[in-house]
Amino acid sequence: MMTRNETVIISSPHLHAVTSINHVMTRVIYALIPGILLSAWFFGSGVLIQSLLAVLFALCAEALMLYLREKPLRLFLFDGSAVVTALLFALCLSPYTPVWVNFTGICFAIIVAKHLYGGIGYNMFNPAMAGYVFVLLCFPVNMTTWPLPAGITDQQATLLQILSIIFTGPSSLENFDSLSGATTLGWTKSQLSGMFMITEIRNSPLFGSFAGKGTEWIAVAWLCGGIWLLIQRIIKWEMPVFFIGTVFLISLLFYWYDSSIYLSPVLTLFTGGIMLATFFIITDPVTASATPRGRIIYVIGIGLLTYIIRTWSAYPDGVAFAVLLMNAVVPLVDNYTRPRVFGEIKHG
Numbered sequence: 001m002m003t004r005n006e007t008v009i010i011s012s013p014h015l016h017a018v019t020s021i022n023h024v025m026t027r028v029i030y031a032l033i034p035g036i037l038l039s040a041w042f043f044g045s046g047v048l049i050q051s052l053l054a055v056l057f058a059l060c061a062e063a064l065m066l067y068l069r070e071k072p073l074r075l076f077l078f079d080g081s082a083v084v085t086a087l088l089f090a091l092c093l094s095p096y097t098p099v100w101v102n103f104t105g106i107c108f109a110i111i112v113a114k115h116l117y118g119g120i121g122y123n124m125f126n127p128a129m130a131g132y133v134f135v136l137l138c139f140p141v142n143m144t145t146w147p148l149p150a151g152i153t154d155q156q157a158t159l160l161q162i163l164s165i166i167f168t169g170p171s172s173l174e175n176f177d178s179l180s181g182a183t184t185l186g187w188t189k190s191q192l193s194g195m196f197m198i199t200e201i202r203n204s205p206l207f208g209s210f211a212g213k214g215t216e217w218i219a220v221a222w223l224c225g226g227i228w229l230l231i232q233r234i235i236k237w238e239m240p241v242f243f244i245g246t247v248f249l250i251s252l253l254f255y256w257y258d259s260s261i262y263l264s265p266v267l268t269l270f271t272g273g274i275m276l277a278t279f280f281i282i283t284d285p286v287t288a289s290a291t292p293r294g295r296i297i298y299v300i301g302i303g304l305l306t307y308i309i310r311t312w313s314a315y316p317d318g319v320a321f322a323v324l325l326m327n328a329v330v331p332l333v334d335n336y337t338r339p340r341v342f343g344e345i346k347h348g
Contacts, residue, residue, distance in 0.1 A: 021120070025080025027234050028280065031225030032087055035276070038221045039091065042149045042214030046095025046162045051087055053099060053166075054106050058086035061110035069115065081120050085109055088128035088280060092273065092320065093135075094146045096165050096180060101142050105135035125327045126287045129320040136320070145170070148181045149214035152205045184212030185272045185316035188263070197260040211270035219275040226279025235283040238292075239299045243278055244269065246303030254311070262311070272317040274306070281319070287327045294330070294337035301326045 040047040062082040066073050089106055109131025117123040136143050147157060157165070170180070182190065184206045191201045201207075208216045229235045247268060254262040269275065282288065282299050289298040302322045309318025 021079045021081060024234055025084050027229065027232055028084050029080065029087065031229050031234075032084075032091075032280065034225055035218055035221035036087070036091070038214075038218045042151075042218065043095050043147050044150075044157055044162060045159055046147065046157075046166065047091075049162065049166060050093050050095055050097060050102060051090040053102050054086035054090035054093075055083055057103050057106040058082040058089075058110055061107050062115075065111055065115040065119075069119070071119070076120070079120070082110060085114070085127045085131075088276075089131050091276065092128070092132040094143060095162065096145055096147060096170065098142055098169060099166050101135050101139050104138070105131040107131075108134045121286055123286060124330075126281060126284055126323050129281065129323045133320050133324060136315075144182070144186060145180050146183050149206070149212075152213060181206075183272075183316060184215060185310070189316045192261060198263065199260065211267050212272070215272065216270045219270040222275035222279060226275070229279060235279065239283050239288070239295055240278045242296050243282055243299040243303050244274075246300045247274060247307055250304060250307045268307070268310075272310070273319045277302075277306075277319045277323065281323060287323075287330065289330050289333050289337070291334055291337040291339060294333040297333050297337065298326055298330065301329070 036047065036051060059077065059082055063073060063077055066076050086106055089109055090102070093102060093105075109127040113125050113127040113130035114120065114123045117125075150156065181187075187204060187206050188198075188201055191204075192198075206213050208214065210216055211219065226235070226240060230237055230240075248265045251263060251265040251268040255264050263271070282302055289295045302319075305322035305325055306318045309315055309321050315321065
């Protein structure tokens with residue numbers, strides 16, 4: 001029982017935190033919706049099916065791990081983090097990906113990359129990217145077959161055909177080859193290996209007005225969603241700006257050096273997963289560096305590695321690998337960029 005003369009000292013922070021995990025994740029989902037709908041428009045209803053399956057698998061895996069770890073289901077299951085992980089993972093998959101690949105990847109993302117490290121706030125690697133890279137390495141054939149974008153061919157897979165491909169495999173359709181093809185980046189890399197020049201490759205119907213057919217407008221949707229997140233103060237501007245700036249400058253440098261074999265900066269930024277990564281993946285506060293200078297180093301490293309992997313490795317898009325590699329060095333970056341505590345004596 002306190003007396004009138006007693007003073008209660010409460011530790012900082014003294015401001016009420018109005019931003020919760022659910023608040024942040026809900027707005028991230030809202031920002032993803034335009035890009036998801038455009039992806040479905042250009043690449044078919046398989047995008048929506050993969051997203052729904054990934055969300056279902058993620059919630060089941062999340063509930064299982066929360067039960068095994070004796071954590072409250074209501075508090076953690078519906079905070080939105082598993083849904084965001086599932087959507088980001090699904091958006092990296094081909095709409096024709098078999099259901100068992102989707103299940104395997106999302107289970108790896110939730111169980112291994114997230115909960116085995118201690119759950120949300122403790123995971124070292126971005127779960128969505130970890131799950132995607134896992135299935136990409138294990139099942140490369142299933143991960144590299146994409147539907148042709150709308151507008152290239154009049155023949156489009158029906159909903160029943162897409163369901164058949166996802167749940168029984170492409171062998172169930174005799175005309176599957178006429179419904180599928182390589183991505184714009186995959187096609188470009190294969191043609192460059194065949195000694196074709198960019199000017200010749202750009203004549204392919206896989207290219208649109210200024211970047212990949214369909215993917216250019218999907219990238220614009222990610223950009224608009226990201227700007228909305230900036231306005232909502234869900235993410236800060238520094239990481240997206242330094243990441244885009246790094247990719248733009250390095251692609252511009254090589255494009256000036258030889259435009260016949262290197263993509264222009266606009267093609268580089270608006271083809272593939274650069275814009276999705278800019279606002280929805282590299283800005284993950286858990287797996288990114290915790291210091292102001294460290295975050296800049298972190299995103300610059302992702303930008304450089306993304307371009308290097310895209311240009312000189314066997315993989316057409318290197319965002320996921322770059323993110324995971326920089327996740328691994330975050331502790332080192334944090335150690336060398338830790339701000340000096342007020343009053344601390346600097347040694348050496």
